[in-house]
Amino acid sequence: MTGLKQLLAATAFTAATLSGASITGAWAQETIFLSTQLRPVEEATKVRQIILKGASGPVTFVVEEPSPFQTRMDAETTAGKRTISMVGALHGELSPLLGSKALDPVDDLVAKAKERGVPDAMLTLGKLGTDKQMYIPWMQATYIMAAKKEALQYLPAGADVNALSYAQLKDWAKNIQDKTGKRALGFPAGPKGLMPRFFQGYLYPSFTGGVVSTFKSAEAEAMWATFKDLWAHVNPNSASYDFMQEPLMAGEVMIAFDHVARLKDALVAAPNDYVTFPAPSAGKGRGFMPVVAGLGIAPGAPNRAGAAAVIDHLLKSETQIAMARELGFFPVVKADLPTDLPGGIKLLVEGVAKTQGSQDALVSLLPVGLGAKGGEFSKVYFDTFQAIVLRNAPIRATLDAQAVTLQTIMNETKAPCWAPDKASAGACQIN
Amino acid sequence: MTQNRLLPYVLIAPASVFLILLFVVPLVQTIALAFMDNGTASLTNFRKMVGDLNFGLSIGNTFLLVLAVIPLQLCMALVMAMMIQKMEKGRGLVLWIWIIPLGISDLAAGLVWLAILQDRGYFNTILNMLGLIDGPVNWLSYEAPVSLFVGVVLAEVWRATAIILIILVAGLQLIPREYAEAAEIFGAGPWTRFRRITLPLLKPSIQSALILRTVLAFEVFAVVYALSGRNFPVLVGEAYAWQHVNQNNGVAAAYAILVMVISLAATVIYIKALRTPPEMQP
Numbered sequence: 001m002t003g004l005k006q007l008l009a010a011t012a013f014t015a016a017t018l019s020g021a022s023i024t025g026a027w028a029q030e031t032i033f034l035s036t037q038l039r040p041v042e043e044a045t046k047v048r049q050i051i052l053k054g055a056s057g058p059v060t061f062v063v064e065e066p067s068p069f070q071t072r073m074d075a076e077t078t079a080g081k082r083t084i085s086m087v088g089a090l091h092g093e094l095s096p097l098l099g100s101k102a103l104d105p106v107d108d109l110v111a112k113a114k115e116r117g118v119p120d121a122m123l124t125l126g127k128l129g130t131d132k133q134m135y136i137p138w139m140q141a142t143y144i145m146a147a148k149k150e151a152l153q154y155l156p157a158g159a160d161v162n163a164l165s166y167a168q169l170k171d172w173a174k175n176i177q178d179k180t181g182k183r184a185l186g187f188p189a190g191p192k193g194l195m196p197r198f199f200q201g202y203l204y205p206s207f208t209g210g211v212v213s214t215f216k217s218a219e220a221e222a223m224w225a226t227f228k229d230l231w232a233h234v235n236p237n238s239a240s241y242d243f244m245q246e247p248l249m250a251g252e253v254m255i256a257f258d259h260v261a262r263l264k265d266a267l268v269a270a271p272n273d274y275v276t277f278p279a280p281s282a283g284k285g286r287g288f289m290p291v292v293a294g295l296g297i298a299p300g301a302p303n304r305a306g307a308a309a310v311i312d313h314l315l316k317s318e319t320q321i322a323m324a325r326e327l328g329f330f331p332v333v334k335a336d337l338p339t340d341l342p343g344g345i346k347l348l349v350e351g352v353a354k355t356q357g358s359q360d361a362l363v364s365l366l367p368v369g370l371g372a373k374g375g376e377f378s379k380v381y382f383d384t385f386q387a388i389v390l391r392n393a394p395i396r397a398t399l400d401a402q403a404v405t406l407q408t409i410m411n412e413t414k415a416p417c418w419a420p421d422k423a424s425a426g427a428c429q430i431n
Numbered sequence: 432m433t434q435n436r437l438l439p440y441v442l443i444a445p446a447s448v449f450l451i452l453l454f455v456v457p458l459v460q461t462i463a464l465a466f467m468d469n470g471t472a473s474l475t476n477f478r479k480m481v482g483d484l485n486f487g488l489s490i491g492n493t494f495l496l497v498l499a500v501i502p503l504q505l506c507m508a509l510v511m512a513m514m515i516q517k518m519e520k521g522r523g524l525v526l527w528i529w530i531i532p533l534g535i536s537d538l539a540a541g542l543v544w545l546a547i548l549q550d551r552g553y554f555n556t557i558l559n560m561l562g563l564i565d566g567p568v569n570w571l572s573y574e575a576p577v578s579l580f581v582g583v584v585l586a587e588v589w590r591a592t593a594i595i596l597i598i599l600v601a602g603l604q605l606i607p608r609e610y611a612e613a614a615e616i617f618g619a620g621p622w623t624r625f626r627r628i629t630l631p632l633l634k635p636s637i638q639s640a641l642i643l644r645t646v647l648a649f650e651v652f653a654v655v656y657a658l659s660g661r662n663f664p665v666l667v668g669e670a671y672a673w674q675h676v677n678q679n680n681g682v683a684a685a686y687a688i689l690v691m692v693i694s695l696a697a698t699v700i701y702i703k704a705l706r707t708p709p710e711m712q713p
Contacts, residue, residue, distance in 0.1 A: 067675040070678065239662055252550065376677050
């Protein structure tokens with residue numbers, strides 16, 4: 001009996017030592033790449049098997065939701081021990097890492113990125129408001145609208161689906177409701193939906209020509225009234241939609257606005273059933289917001305050289321084209337997309353091209369310089385929407401109250417205005 | 432001799448260390464987080480919490496839910512416990528079936544009810560088959576606050592009544608049969624026996640059950656989140672949103688402290704209100 005116990009103990013000890021040794025051994029050469037992007041199993045598998053194939057040295061691609069991602073990077077900073085060498089995340093998710101000292105400047109990689117054709121404006125975004133390059137742009141995406149072809153018959157007379165106004169979108173949704181009894185327009189206003197970006201990049205710029213400075217302007221007041229009217233024809237389940245591809249596929253909605261990656265599954269599943277088109281326009285133009293995901297390296301990374309090599313690999317034009325083809329994210333480098341893209345991806349590309357190419361396109365940048373306050377910044381826009389549209393609060397009073405919170409955030413972070421607001425010397429001010 | 436004196440301490444040491452590491456330390460850290468802003472003591476987080484759009488609503492909703500769910504569950508659990516008590520055969524089986532929901536995580540329970548109550552859920556399907564509705568009716572949207580609330584109450588009752596039930600069943604078994612038999616000889620009917628004997632002797636169990644269930648009810652989150660998303664804000668849901676969506680752990684900690692204070696207050700009230708002197712215990 002004692003013999004057996006001893007044997008078990010010895011085996012356990014040996015196993016522990018061996019596995020410990022192998023982990024340490026592997027860490028020495030492996031690059032651990034933690035990403036908030038491309039989390040679904042099929043996408044992560046494609047990254048591992050297709051995108052990262054050909055990268056020098058072994059790379060372990062690990063995905064994490066944005067919140068645990070942040071917590072983990074914070075914890076590694078606090079612990080003073082890094083296991084993650086490089087990170088890939090959205091601009092807004094990388095920006096808080098600055099505060100938790102989890103990003104090492106990557107100025108050494110800028111020259112190569114420029115050479116490959118990453119636009120200067122995008123590289124500037126990657127400085128996160130500092131004078132050093134904090135991340136290298138990785139891939140881009142944006143938001144578009146998608147509709148079932150069967151919904152096109154209800155378009156109001158004279159409306160061009162590729163150049164809709166908010167008034168026409170409302171009439172369209174109203175027509176469908178009158179004819180079919182269904183509220184067929186949907187927005188991703190659920191707990192994990194990207195609705196705040198709709199307000200910041202689409203609604204506010206289109207109506208007011210700004211995002212922060214015009215927050216409580218007379219145009220903003222009129223805008224919320226218009227949007228509230230529109231919302232009467234929006235599917236009430238929108239308050240629970242996170243990814244619009246699901247209600248589109250389930251037939252709950254026929255017209256939807258969302259991030260391209262969150263429409264992709266519906267379009268790929270039935271490319272012949274859908275059309276894609278730009279978000280609507282209003283008085284000041286057709287607001288749209290390009291989204292950038294970036295690649296950063298952690299300070300004290302276990303394998304900095306490996307991480308730099310992986311970043312170099314990901315920025316090759318063939319890797320970038322493969323990402324567009326397989327995953328629906330668009331190149332940040334100069335690369336011509338092939339014409340034989342799969343149907344669903346082609347729809348996405350068309351939607352994005354139509355958006356970028358519209359006559360009245362008004363580019364809205366992602367928030368810059370907000371650091372860890374990005375979440376609270378978005379909350380201001382969502383709370384305003386919730387109060388005015390969902391809870392019938394008076395528009396003027398709500399805007400005035402939320403403007404105080406918004407101004408506090410801007411003053412605390414000292415973030416200057418970004419496009420489409422006019423550049424400011426100090427913290428961006430609400431007019 | 433020395434060894435014997437030390438033994439109890441040695442035996443409780445693992446549990447104590449565990450509690451200190453995983454309860455006391457995080458509690459102190461949470462308090463520090465809530466009362467600090469940029470490294471200095473401050474009430475900023477609490478000011479932000481109170482000034483938030485959803486603060487009043489989430490307090491109101493949480494209390495409304497507790498006030499609706501707990502009395503309902505207590506009555507149901509009492510009835511169920513008395514029924515089980517009277518059963519001669521198959522008691523174990525019935526008890527086992529009744530406590531199945533306890534084995535399901537609360538998020539899963541929320542999803543079960545979501546599958547029933549959503550637009551294309553079982554409930555609408557049945558109503559449709561009976562010809563009572565034409566198309567899907569939206570029971571859980573912000574436009575239907577009453578049915579949304581009823582849905583959450585139903586899910587909570589389904590999920591957590593068994594916690595009270597188990598404690599009451601255990602309590603009932605502690606009450607000696609002689610009291611009821613004596614009362615019966617003196618002519619007390621079933622209702623009088625229940626009111627005058629069972630209920631008073633069951634008070635300590637009711638107290639424990641209520642404390643446990645109320646504390647859990649103030650922490651309600653996953654069921655509400657699954658059924659309503661953001662349409663029915665509750666306190667713990669707001670703590671979650673501040674931590675994960677708004678990324679401000681100070682305000683999230685302030686919410687956590689508030690929930691703890693409310694739970695402690697409820698516990699104190701139960702202990703005072705349902706006090707049973709030792710000589711009256713069975």
